[in-house]
Amino acid sequence: MNETRYAAVAKDLMDGIANGRYPVGSLLPTEFELCDLYEVSRHTVRAAINQLLSQGLVSRRKRVGTRVEASQPQGGYSHSLATIADLAYLAETQQREIQDIRHFVADISQAARLGLVPGEHYFCVSSIRVDRTHRAAPMCWTDVYAQRDYAKVIDLAREHPEQLIASLIEQHFGRSIAVVDQQVRAVLLSDEMARLLKAEPGSPGLKILRHYRDSEGVLMTVSETVHPDDRFTLVTQMRRDRAAT
The missing domain is CATH 3.40.1410.10 (Chorismate lyase-like)
Structure with missing residues (x-):
C-alpha cells in the first residue's frame, strides 16, 4: 500500500469536508466511487477513510456508508x-x-x-x-x-x-x-x-x-x-x- 497516496486522498477528503463539498450529515462517495475518482485501489481508499475515522470526521455503518460527522477534527490531529x-x-x-x-x-x-x-x-x-x-x-x-x-x-x-x-x-x-x-x-x-x-x-x-x-x-x-x-x-x-x- 502506498502510504503517501492514501495521505493525499485523506487530505483532499478533509479539505472537502472543511469547505462544505461534503457537508455534515451527508454521505461520502462509496469506496468504488472514490477508487474511480482518485484512481487508486480499495486498500488506499480504506486507509484514507481510516484517517478520517481516527479524527472523528466520519462514521461508518454497514449498508449505510460513510457519514460526515464533523467539519473539523475532534480531539486533535x-x-x-x-x-x-x-x-x-x-x-x-x-x-x-x-x-x-x-x-x-x-x-x-x-x-x-x-x-x-x-x-x-x-x-x-x-x-x-x-x-x-x-x-x-x-x-x-x-x-x-x-x-x-x-x-x-x-x-x-x-x-x-x-x-x-x-x-x-x-x-x-x-x-x-x-x-x-x-x-x-x-x-x-x-x-x-x-x-x-x-x-x-x-x-x-x-x-x-x-x-x-x-x-x-x-x-x-x-x-x-x-x-x-x-x-x-x-x-x-x-x-x-x-x-x-
Whole structure:
C-alpha cells in the first residue's frame, strides 16, 4: 500500500469536508466511487477513510456508508508518517510563523542533546506552526537547526511557510535527504512553552527530535518539535518481517 497516496486522498477528503463539498450529515462517495475518482485501489481508499475515522470526521455503518460527522477534527490531529514524503504532506497542511532566528556556535551540551558538532557554527529557526483550516490554537513549536552554510534558506523559509526547511535545503543546495531518524518522548509543558502554544502549564506534551541525513549519513538539519498532547497523535505501522515467518 502506498502510504503517501492514501495521505493525499485523506487530505483532499478533509479539505472537502472543511469547505462544505461534503457537508455534515451527508454521505461520502462509496469506496468504488472514490477508487474511480482518485484512481487508486480499495486498500488506499480504506486507509484514507481510516484517517478520517481516527479524527472523528466520519462514521461508518454497514449498508449505510460513510457519514460526515464533523467539519473539523475532534480531539486533535492524527498523522501516519511512514516516509519522508509523508512529512512533506504534513508540512503542506500547516503554516510556519517564524518567531525567532539566532546564530550560535554549538557548545558541548547542545552538541550532545541535538547531535551537532561542538564548535561548529549553526543557526536556529524557531516557529509556531498552525493548521491552515483550523487556526484556533498552534499545532506545535519547532526549532530547526542547520549549519550556517545553509543560512540563505532562512529567507526561503519566510517565502515558503508551507515547506519543510529540510526540503528547501534539498531544492536549493543540491542535497538529498535519504533518511530521517526520529526520537519521540513525553514531556510536561513549561510555563513559557504553554504560553506560546496556548496550553495549560504543566500539561502533557509530545517532543519529537528528527535528524535529516543524506545517503552518506551526513547530518543536514535537525528539528525539535513540541506538541500539546491534545493536538497531535503520531500513528506508526508495524509489519511482520517476512524472513522471520
